Amino acid sequence: MPHRNCCHEQYLLHLAHDNVDFRLPVQTVNFQFTQTFVLILTSRSAFELWGHGTTTDELRMSLLEYPAENMAPYLQQNSTYKINVYTFNKTLVFKDSIEKIDALDFLPFKGTVNLKAPEHIFCLLEDYGSDPYEIPEEPFHMYFGRWIADGQRELIRSYSVKKRHFIGNTSMDAGLSFIMANHAKVKADDLVYDPFVGTGSLLVACSRFGAYVCGTDIDYNTIHGVGKASRKNQKWRGPDENIRANLRQYGTESLYVDVMVSDASKTVWRKTAQFDAIVTDPPYGIRESTRRTGSHKDIIKPPEDFSGESHIPVSMAYHLSDIFADLLNFAAHHLVLGGRLIYWLPIYRPEYCEEMVPLHPCLTLISNCEQTLSSHTSRRLITMEKTKEPEESDGLAHLADPRFTPYHGHNSFREKYFCGLTKKNGKDSKATPGNKD
Secondary structure (H helix, E strand, C coil), X not given: CCCCCCCCCEEEEECCCCCHHHCCXXXXXXXXXXXXXXXXXXXXXXXXXXXXXXXXXXXXXXXXXXXXXXXXXXXXXXXXXXXXXXXXXXXXXXXXXXXXXHCCCCCCCCCEECCCCCCEEEEXXXXXXXXXXXXXXXXXXXXXXXXXXXCCCHHHHHCCHHHCCCCXXXXXXXXXXHHHHHHCCXXXXXXXXXXXXXXXXXXXXXXXCCCEEEEEECCHHHHHCCCECCCCCCCECCCCCCHHHHHHHXXXXXXXXXXXECCCCCCCCCCCCCEEEEEECCCXXXXXXXXXXXXXXXXXXXXXXXXXXXXXXXXEECCHHHHHHHHHHHHHHHEEEEXXXXXXXXXXXXXXXXXXXXXXCCEXXXXXXXXXXXXXXXXXXXXXXECCCCCHHHHXXXXXXXXXXXXXXXXXXXXXXXXXXXXXXXXXCCCXXXXXX
């Protein structure tokens, strides 16, 4: 049993059993923890931990060791309370829950039970492991404590892409968008930038935490919200389908700086630190194209009378290795010291190794979390922090560590993605993607 430090309280975080790989890097927002944590793989709340153990006797002894003066304010005779029982990987019948609550009668509760509106809520949490096919009779571990607060999981529902005014084929899921904002440690009055902004899902999430947001994208139609709609039964986008309208929908329009059409490979920004965070989801070439302005042909001089008003630049392939090299270099020059870069790195799982993650001399890798997409592909949420300003010598960093050189293996991700789908479907010929979203 863990030793209890009498100088510090212990807290239990009751976590949701999804996006498990993203938990440890997540930073608490607007809730400063300086105490010891105990983490279990369950739901959505925070508790002041009073006791825990692997058996009922251990739990009892642990609770009896908890300082009585810490319990007293919540057990007064004129107070009301209730006790909930939460289980992970097992469902209890009502009778069993009541028996477990009755077994806590050694605690000095003096108040009155109130199931509808209690002043204090206490919880018994039981962990039955993670294997749904091997559920033990007795829990592996038990915890008891006072409920402090629920998390903000309602944000995932209220910010659901399905309810959003302006969406696209690749709009980021609300839950993952908030995770990215959390990894970036976004806070009020930060300036956050997305160089592949799309329909602005990441700007919406970052503005929720009070940050000013801006972005760029090479796709004119997406930036301006024109063209074909992404929703069923709607052929064309409406007149007010745009990123600003999304922020207006959630009451954060005042934090909208602007978005503009721009090529991520040709930065339009001054070479000074400007952004507190860069949060982005670069295109992988699967549901969206990877393009940049330019041509392999010789540059042709425009006509003498060309005004530039209706010019549509020629585009060419923008390889993933170049996308990530440009992104890291941009972050090194445009993040403030301590600012964070958060982005998704698509990988072919059979060939993945940590050496494939791009590095930069000015950026320190903070975390690398996997989201599985299929049996052969996944994407990894990369979190980096700027720890020094750029220097001329950074150009020679690849001599000391080859990972400072762009990894060209990323460029075949699209081919391997569809090759994997072909093998899965038992076909000999290459799979052909459907609509290019």
